[in-house]
Amino acid sequence: MIAARDADAVRAVAHDGIDLGVLRALGATVGAAHMDELLAKLIDDIGRGRAAITAAAAARDAAAMRAPTHGLAGLAGVIGARRLHALARHVFAAANDDASYGAIRAEDTARLTEEIDAVLAVLARERA
Amino acid sequence: MSQSATSVLLVEDTPSLAMIYQSVLRRAGHDVTVALTGGAAQTMFASGRHPVVLLDLMLPDADGLDLLRDMNAAMPATKVIVITANGSVDRAVQAMRAGAFDFLVKPFDERRLVSALENAFAARRAADQPAPKPNAHAGASAGFHGFVGSSAPMREIYGAIGAIARSTATVFITGESGTGKEICAQAIHALSHRADKPFVPLNCAAIPHDLLESEVFGHLKGSFTGAIADQKGAAATADGGTLFMDEICEISLDLQAKLLRFLQTSTIQPVGAPKPRKVDVRILCATNRDPATEVRAGRFREDLFYRLHVVPIRMPPLRMREGDAVEIAESLLRAAAREEGKSFSHLSPATAEIFRAHPWPGNVRQLQNVVRNVVVLHDGTEVTPRMLPADLTAEIARGPIMPARADHGGAGMSRTALRALLEPLVGVPLAELERELIEACIARCGGSIPRASRMLEVSPSTLYRKRSAWDAQD
Numbered sequence: 001m002i003a004a005r006d007a008d009a010v011r012a013v014a015h016d017g018i019d020l021g022v023l024r025a026l027g028a029t030v031g032a033a034h035m036d037e038l039l040a041k042l043i044d045d046i047g048r049g050r051a052a053i054t055a056a057a058a059a060r061d062a063a064a065m066r067a068p069t070h071g072l073a074g075l076a077g078v079i080g081a082r083r084l085h086a087l088a089r090h091v092f093a094a095a096n097d098d099a100s101y102g103a104i105r106a107e108d109t110a111r112l113t114e115e116i117d118a119v120l121a122v123l124a125r126e127r128a
Numbered sequence: 129m130s131q132s133a134t135s136v137l138l139v140e141d142t143p144s145l146a147m148i149y150q151s152v153l154r155r156a157g158h159d160v161t162v163a164l165t166g167g168a169a170q171t172m173f174a175s176g177r178h179p180v181v182l183l184d185l186m187l188p189d190a191d192g193l194d195l196l197r198d199m200n201a202a203m204p205a206t207k208v209i210v211i212t213a214n215g216s217v218d219r220a221v222q223a224m225r226a227g228a229f230d231f232l233v234k235p236f237d238e239r240r241l242v243s244a245l246e247n248a249f250a251a252r253r254a255a256d257q258p259a260p261k262p263n264a265h266a267g268a269s270a271g272f273h274g275f276v277g278s279s280a281p282m283r284e285i286y287g288a289i290g291a292i293a294r295s296t297a298t299v300f301i302t303g304e305s306g307t308g309k310e311i312c313a314q315a316i317h318a319l320s321h322r323a324d325k326p327f328v329p330l331n332c333a334a335i336p337h338d339l340l341e342s343e344v345f346g347h348l349k350g351s352f353t354g355a356i357a358d359q360k361g362a363a364a365t366a367d368g369g370t371l372f373m374d375e376i377c378e379i380s381l382d383l384q385a386k387l388l389r390f391l392q393t394s395t396i397q398p399v400g401a402p403k404p405r406k407v408d409v410r411i412l413c414a415t416n417r418d419p420a421t422e423v424r425a426g427r428f429r430e431d432l433f434y435r436l437h438v439v440p441i442r443m444p445p446l447r448m449r450e451g452d453a454v455e456i457a458e459s460l461l462r463a464a465a466r467e468e469g470k471s472f473s474h475l476s477p478a479t480a481e482i483f484r485a486h487p488w489p490g491n492v493r494q495l496q497n498v499v500r501n502v503v504v505l506h507d508g509t510e511v512t513p514r515m516l517p518a519d520l521t522a523e524i525a526r527g528p529i530m531p532a533r534a535d536h537g538g539a540g541m542s543r544t545a546l547r548a549l550l551e552p553l554v555g556v557p558l559a560e561l562e563r564e565l566i567e568a569c570i571a572r573c574g575g576s577i578p579r580a581s582r583m584l585e586v587s588p589s590t591l592y593r594k595r596s597a598w599d600a601q602d
Contacts, residue, residue, distance in 0.1 A: 026148055029148060029151050029152055029155070029238065030147060030148060030151040031151070034147075034151075037147070038144060038147055038148070041143045041144035041147055042144040044143070044144075045142050045143060045144045045145075066186075067186060067188065070186050070213050071141070071142055071186065071213070073213040073234070074142070074145065074211075074212075074213030074234035074235070075142055075144065075145055075234075077213070077234050077235030078145060078148065078234060078235045085235070089213075092213075093575060094592075097576060097577050097578055097588070098578065098588065102588075103577065103588065103592060105592065105596060107596070
């Protein structure tokens with residue numbers, strides 16, 4: 001039988017694209033007393049990445065797209081946000097492939113920002 | 129200037145990640161200083177307090193590679209471990225060539241981080257000791273650690289091996305049969321800090337599926353029918369050294385799950401053992417298949433692929449190694465002649481020309497068999513065309529059937545050979561063939577769509593559009 005907390009984690013992976021088991025293991029790493037600080041930093045970092053991605057997409061600037069997608073890919077992988085990790089890597093690869101922005105598709109950046117929002121929502125819920 | 133024996137400078141521009149790494153390292157007993165920018169890192173590094181640096185390659189105000197070079201120039205004894213979210217071999221090789229001690233590709237687990245740090249501190253302490261002895265295989269005529277050949281593609285391979293050997297990263301070696309994948313693995317081991325520990329090769333295709341798990345992880349006596357004694361297993365045997373898993377794509381999905389767990393946790397649990405135990409093993413693996421195609425076909429786990437595919441090395445086929453066939457043949461000839469008590473020393477100019485022109489579909493292994501055949505059946509000092517085995521001359525006459533290769537572009541392949549290759553595929557839907565061919569080309573080009581598009585002679589946008597449509601279908 002799945003414990004209620006595990007069932008929550010399964011639902012979270014299925015619907016929000018973040019593995020709460022991984023996130024909570026990080027809580028054990030930093031210590032319960034510092035979990036709120038970690039969640040706040042994650043929300044800040046991911047939110048800052050989102051703003052940079054939105055700005056790069058609006059300006060169609062491939063060079064400006066590289067750093068935030070690279071950073072998000074790394075961060076998402078560490079916290080168990082697997083879909084976000086894959087999407088950020090995909091857009092980062094496209095930004096590297098073609099300096100003229102031609103390889104970056106609007107649908108992909110839209111999916112990426114949607115996924116960021118989903119992950120931010122989970123982090124905010126965890127923090128509450 | 130004083131250095132704490134365990135002091136680490138962590139250069140990471142993402143505060144949440146810096147906090148996580150700092151927590152892990154402090155729990156492991158290290159004193160950690162965090163720099164969130166390249167500028168701050170330079171200032172803190174100049175204090176000379178940090179024997180080991182963990183450096184993110186992408187920083188907001190500096191190129192991590194430049195910072196790495198500056199650090200190495202200023203304090204060469206410092207061990208710098210680079211971190212990147214981009215697992216491209218070019219970036220990793222660049223970093224290692226620029227003097228990085230090791231590199232980590234995000235996401236990495238806690239144990240991998242701590243292990244890389246411990247290796248760096250150990251190397252820092254042992255900096256004054258002599259380097260590992262050269263490979264025993266590297267005889268005077270053997271070239272680079274068991275390899276023979278000085279073609280440009282092989283010089284690149286030697287450079288990559290030299291650059292990544294001292295890392296603990298997993299290396300995924302691909303290439304056609306007979307291209308020297310195991311020699312490559314042995315060379316990496318021989319040049320690593322693990323050279324004095326075991327190198328354990330395991331051919332996954334040669335072991336029955338139901339025995340492979342106990343071959344890799346071991347078993348206890350009585351754990352299953354036929355387990356008449358304890359068996360240590362290849363992973364435990366390789367503890368401290370290197371485990372080379374050849375034909376990795378042959379392992380079952382069930383064992384792939386166990387291998388993934390092993391890579392994630394660095395623990396093994398022999399069949400029948402009550403609890404797992406930690407081991408320190410570097411994994412090298414190889415296949416003559418295209419692993420990306422195996423992943424798409426559902427025969428190889430994607431998560432395992434990404435765990436293993438940290439540094440890919442593609443061994444070039446002999447036909448791409450201009451001039452190497454003759455160099456290798458003469459080296460093999462002299463060795464075989466010594467063993468067989470013959471006096472052969474070289475190829476005649478006509479034979480050398482044949483060897484140079486032949487594409488050698490069986491690669492070095494085929495060349496080796498031809499040379500051995502000549503030495504056993506003939507006498508003399510010079511190998512002439514009439515000494516060549518009949519199957520080789522027949523192959524030359526009809527034109528060889530080449531393995532399917534994207535980098536060959538099909539342009540050098542006869543229509544007959546191409547038809548022979550395609551015959552087993554008759555009946556497969558065109559769309560499926562197209563997707564497989566395109567993905568194989570992209571994989572061959574290291575994921576670069578512009579390069580793949582040049583190989584396929586289509587525009588990059590065509591490939592992006594097709595991939596997008598496939599993603600939507602999936």
